[in-house]
Amino acid sequence: xxxxxxxxxxxxxxxxxxxxxxxxxxxxxxxxxxxxxxxxxxxxxxxxxxxxxxxxxxxxxxxxxxxxxxxxxxxxxxxxxxxxxxxxxxxxxxxxxxxxxxxxxxxxxxxxxxxxxxxxxxxxxxxxxxxxxxxxxxxxxxxxxxxxxxxxxxxxxxxxxxxxxxxxxxxxxxxxxxxxxxxxxxxxxxxxxxxxxxxxxxxxxxxxxxxxxxxxxxxxxxxxxxxxxxxxxxxxxxxxxxxxxxxxxxxxxxxxxxxxxxxxxxxxxxxxxxxxxxxxxxxxxxxxxxxxxxxxxxxxxxxxxxxxxxxxxxxxxxxxxxxxxxxxxxxxxxxxxxxxxxxxxxxxxxxxxxxxxxxxxxxxxxxxxxxxxxxxxxxxxxxxxxxxxxxxxxxxxxxxxxxxxxxxxxxxxxxxxxxxxxxxxxxxxxxxxxx
Amino acid sequence: xxxxxxxxxxxxxxxxxxxxxxxxxxxxxxxxxxxxxxxxxxxxxxxxxxxxxxxxxxxxxxxxxxxxxxxxxxxxxxxxxxxxxxxxxxxxxxxxxxxxxxxxxxxxxxxxxxxxxxxxxxxxxxxxxxxxxxxxxxxxxxxxxxxxxxxxxxxxxxxxxxxxxxxxxxxxxxxxxxxxxxxxxxxxxxxxxxxxxxxxxxxxxxxxxxxxxxxxxxxxxxxxxxxxxxxxxxxxxxxxxxxxxxxxxxxxxxxxxxxxxxxxxxxxxxxxxxxxxxxxxxxxxxxxxxxxxxxxxxxxxxxxxxxxxxxxxxxxxxxxxxxxxxxxxxxxxxxxxxxxxxxxxxxxxxxxxxxxxxxxxxxxxxxxxxxxxxxxxxxxxxxxxxxxxxxxxxxxxxxxxxxxxxxxxxxxxxxxxxxxxxxxxxxxxxxxxxxxxxxxxxxxxxxxxxxxxxxxxxxxxxxxxxxxxxxxxxxxxxxxxxxxxxxxxxxxxxxxxxxxxxxxxx
Numbered sequence: 001x002x003x004x005x006x007x008x009x010x011x012x013x014x015x016x017x018x019x020x021x022x023x024x025x026x027x028x029x030x031x032x033x034x035x036x037x038x039x040x041x042x043x044x045x046x047x048x049x050x051x052x053x054x055x056x057x058x059x060x061x062x063x064x065x066x067x068x069x070x071x072x073x074x075x076x077x078x079x080x081x082x083x084x085x086x087x088x089x090x091x092x093x094x095x096x097x098x099x100x101x102x103x104x105x106x107x108x109x110x111x112x113x114x115x116x117x118x119x120x121x122x123x124x125x126x127x128x129x130x131x132x133x134x135x136x137x138x139x140x141x142x143x144x145x146x147x148x149x150x151x152x153x154x155x156x157x158x159x160x161x162x163x164x165x166x167x168x169x170x171x172x173x174x175x176x177x178x179x180x181x182x183x184x185x186x187x188x189x190x191x192x193x194x195x196x197x198x199x200x201x202x203x204x205x206x207x208x209x210x211x212x213x214x215x216x217x218x219x220x221x222x223x224x225x226x227x228x229x230x231x232x233x234x235x236x237x238x239x240x241x242x243x244x245x246x247x248x249x250x251x252x253x254x255x256x257x258x259x260x261x262x263x264x265x266x267x268x269x270x271x272x273x274x275x276x277x278x279x280x281x282x283x284x285x286x287x288x289x290x291x292x293x294x295x296x297x298x299x300x301x302x303x304x305x306x307x308x309x310x311x312x313x314x315x316x317x318x319x320x321x322x323x324x325x326x327x328x329x330x331x332x333x334x335x336x337x338x339x340x341x342x343x344x345x346x347x348x349x350x351x352x353x354x355x356x357x358x359x360x361x362x363x364x365x366x367x368x369x370x371x372x373x374x375x376x377x378x379x380x381x382x383x384x385x386x387x388x389x390x391x392x393x394x395x396x397x398x399x400x401x402x403x404x405x406x407x408x409x410x411x412x413x414x415x416x417x418x419x420x421x422x423x424x425x426x427x428x429x430x431x432x433x434x435x
Numbered sequence: 436x437x438x439x440x441x442x443x444x445x446x447x448x449x450x451x452x453x454x455x456x457x458x459x460x461x462x463x464x465x466x467x468x469x470x471x472x473x474x475x476x477x478x479x480x481x482x483x484x485x486x487x488x489x490x491x492x493x494x495x496x497x498x499x500x501x502x503x504x505x506x507x508x509x510x511x512x513x514x515x516x517x518x519x520x521x522x523x524x525x526x527x528x529x530x531x532x533x534x535x536x537x538x539x540x541x542x543x544x545x546x547x548x549x550x551x552x553x554x555x556x557x558x559x560x561x562x563x564x565x566x567x568x569x570x571x572x573x574x575x576x577x578x579x580x581x582x583x584x585x586x587x588x589x590x591x592x593x594x595x596x597x598x599x600x601x602x603x604x605x606x607x608x609x610x611x612x613x614x615x616x617x618x619x620x621x622x623x624x625x626x627x628x629x630x631x632x633x634x635x636x637x638x639x640x641x642x643x644x645x646x647x648x649x650x651x652x653x654x655x656x657x658x659x660x661x662x663x664x665x666x667x668x669x670x671x672x673x674x675x676x677x678x679x680x681x682x683x684x685x686x687x688x689x690x691x692x693x694x695x696x697x698x699x700x701x702x703x704x705x706x707x708x709x710x711x712x713x714x715x716x717x718x719x720x721x722x723x724x725x726x727x728x729x730x731x732x733x734x735x736x737x738x739x740x741x742x743x744x745x746x747x748x749x750x751x752x753x754x755x756x757x758x759x760x761x762x763x764x765x766x767x768x769x770x771x772x773x774x775x776x777x778x779x780x781x782x783x784x785x786x787x788x789x790x791x792x793x794x795x796x797x798x799x800x801x802x803x804x805x806x807x808x809x810x811x812x813x814x815x816x817x818x819x820x821x822x823x824x825x826x827x828x829x830x831x832x833x834x835x836x837x838x839x840x841x842x843x844x845x846x847x848x849x850x851x852x853x854x855x856x857x858x859x860x861x862x863x864x865x866x867x868x869x870x871x872x873x874x875x876x877x878x879x880x881x882x883x884x885x886x887x888x889x890x891x892x893x894x895x896x897x898x899x900x901x902x903x904x905x906x907x908x909x910x911x912x913x914x915x916x917x918x919x920x921x922x923x924x925x926x927x928x929x930x931x932x933x934x935x936x937x938x939x940x941x
Contacts, residue, residue: 295548297541304527304538311525315539315594316510426528 020097027093030109034086041120042079049075049123052132075123079116086112139271144344146382151337152360153374158330162323163306163427167223169334170357171230172201176338178234181348185250201335202328209327216431235350251346278340290371306425309432319432359407381407438465438627439597446495455481457653468630470644474869475839478653479633487519488512518591519600528576536590581612598629617643635869637665683881686905689718692889693858698748700738708734710913716889723904724893731913732893736862740772741765753857771851775862781847784836789817791835792850824849841872860891
């Protein structure tokens with residue numbers, strides 16, 4: 001051994017191999033999307049068809065100091081151009097295998113795909129079109145659902161980064177929405193409703209933490225049970241309380257708060273700066289969480305607890321305390337998401353969140369457990385959900401239920417590692433046992 | 436900086452009726468490397484967990500520089516200057532070195548932000564002071580095990596540890612990494628740190644210790660000095676005289692049973708890690724494959740056992756071609772395989788001892804009917820093997836994961852040797868085992884050899900290679916640099932392990 005030890009080989013640092021194959025898969029998917037644009041959107045329109053795209057929402061354009069001219073596009077040629085650009089991007093990705101910004105390229109092609117869809121959706125057979133689509137309208141309509149998804153995914157990230165799977169987001173939505181409707185209807189104050197929703201969400205978070213942390217129950221099962229229980233409970237209370245006493249479910253909604261000047265910017269003004277209080281609260285939440293999780297001492301400890309609780313415990317971090325705190329906080333965020341949903345929707349209806357909490361969970365995964373990623377995922381899912389319901393008014397031969405599957409298909413593709421590499425916090429969902 | 440003198444007085448820890456530590460006394464002087472020597476299950480880890488605040492003692496006291504202290508949590512122990520390098524590293528794999536080192540003791544700037552610049556500076560300072568070269572920005576999981584261990588040591592030092600506990604630190608290291616660790620420990624001791632080194636490996640203990648305390652069955656059974664002979668230490672540890680020298684009859688090889696010709700095997704990256712290797716193992720001999728770990732030995736074994744595709748070349752077991760055969764076909768051809776990673780490839784930890792003992796014969800008519808298992812026969816078989824191979828288990832129904840490492844390995848050995856086979860291949864069969872178990876496993880191998888089996892032993896422990904082998908093949912970078920007799924010197928084999936091939940003989 002003595003002699004051998006003198007023949008020391010240099011320490012090798014193992015590098016992760018570049019996922020070239022995966023990049024090519026994404027390139028291939030992009031190319032397929034391009035071909036879809038060509039086959040369906042371009043060839044699906046007659047050569048004479050045209051499409052009108054506008055940028056001014058009907059309700060605000062009157063008072064707006066700006067006016068973007070609407071575009072009248074030849075449907076087939078436009079779709080063809082989109083298809084060519086998308087194909088070029090897809091082939092470039094396959095051939096060059098860029099080391100970074102692969103997902104940016106994919107996002108770009110997705111946008112082209114959406115534009116192609118719009119152009120095709122509103123095509124009119126003659127040269128004097130009757131249909132039009134308003135881009136700003138589309139985005140504003142999608143923004144509400146996106147906002148709720150973002151609240152939900154922040155709730156999920158808060159819990160899962162500490163190692164507890166929060167599958168109960170749906171339940172926190174429903175609970176928050178129920179109490180939010182009552183408080184908002186009776187006090188007319190959405191600030192009070194927010195506090196009430198946060199309290200209910202926190203309570204549900206505590207129940208999850210109590211079983212998951214204290215009794216080390218299976219977190220997924222506890223979460224599913226919570227959702228089922230809250231859904232039934234709100235159904236029951238709706239029937240016995242809200243139906244006879246309709247003054248507690250009046251359907252009030254908060255007013256929009258325009259940010260001076262910024263709200264006048266074309267497209268992004270009405271989209272980002274003329275929204276209700278929950279929308280602005282969401283900005284603060286996302287920025288705050290990104291900062292807190294990745295820059296602060298608190299965030300480092302939370303992530304350590306979610307990755308390797310034993311290691312955290314040996315340096316004196318109270319693993320169970322961190323988990324309790326985060327799950328309760330995450331529950332409160334989910335509850336506020338429910339209030340944001342009632343603010344969007346007006347009246348409480350039993351089960352009306354219809355699985356939004358699970359889509360938020362998908363956004364957590366798609367967004368790789370990062371607030372910024374979850375925002376992008378929520379936007380994609382929000383747009384799809386909106387399209388699923390919004391396209392029905394047009395002549396589209398795709399059922400909204402099929403489109404509604406889209407977020408889940410994407411999630412399966414992501415989780416199976418088809419698009420990019422995702423990795424949950426290592427201790428996510430695993431109960432911590434102290435020695 | 437205060438040096439630390441640690442004294443344990445009468446530490447007793449019981450789990451129910453079982454006394455894991457019985458009135459243990461121990462003194463570690465400042466700057467001393469104190470080895471705690473004992474077999475697996477002797478109570479070393481329990482004692483360390485008491486000292487690190489993870490368990491509280493039922494009796495006895497801990498004195499630091501003469502002052503009695505009490506630790507309710509490991510945080511308390513850390514604050515008193517005790518640092519622990521765990522056997523399974525307490526590092527977050529996706530964090531950087533800096534993040535891991537400061538975790539729990541983060542320097543902060545405004546808004547509670549972690550001051551990573553300060554953290555990196557601190558790490559560089561400690562790296563230089565103690566000669567522990569580490570890049571603060573490297574991600575833990577991308578670092579080799581030896582470097583990860585350095586990070587663990589750095590972490591303890593940066594928490595101002597004056598006493599370092601190293602719990603079986605060499606179990607996961609390659610020989611070079613062990614040498615490097617020993618140097619680090621000596622440097623640390625020279626700078627005044629006290630070190631408590633837990634091990635059951637006599638060579639390392641002798642190489643590094645200033646003082647040795649031997650414990651057995653929870654009691655201190657003696658002390659020793661590094662100048663004591665291995666036999667002396669081993670018999671104190673095991674409680675009876677131990678024969679470290681394996682006795683075997685003269686080499687009398689029969690016909691070749693395992694033949695490997697021009698074998699090429701690639702790893703996941705496509706590199707030819709086994710590159711054109713040819714050798715044969717005859718009846719009644721042990722061919723040992725020596726070499727520094729990572730020179731293709733693992734892949735060679737996997738290829739023979741049917742667990743890895745063969746690029747080209749042939750493998751023959753008793754006349755049957757088994758290159759690119761399935762593991763089942765290899766077993767049917769007459770192979771017994773003791774895999775390198777026993778917990779991953781050798782056992783199903785949650786299944787019972789009895790089930791694990793028939794894992795390689797699931798469809799054998801004596802254990803299985805048409806679609807059903809003959810559970811009473813499985814049990815009978817298990818009870819017999821537990822008896823024959825001296826497997827220490829509560830019952831044959833206990834999950835095999837609840838057994839000690841040595842007994843887990845005995846389960847595998849019992850299972851593999853209970854079939855009538857022609858060829859036995861074993862990879863690192865005694866890694867992590869205590870002296871008693873090693874002695875036992877070695878005896879079994881000799882017994883197989885003497886009953887005319889062909890044995891291929893892959894080991895990175897040169898002692899093991901020398902004491903068992905009839906011939907030694909040395910691997911370097913996927914090739915065999917030489918086949919030598921066990922009478923060769925360590926120096927000669929060391930040169931072959933480094934790829935220098937002038938001394939080839941036999």
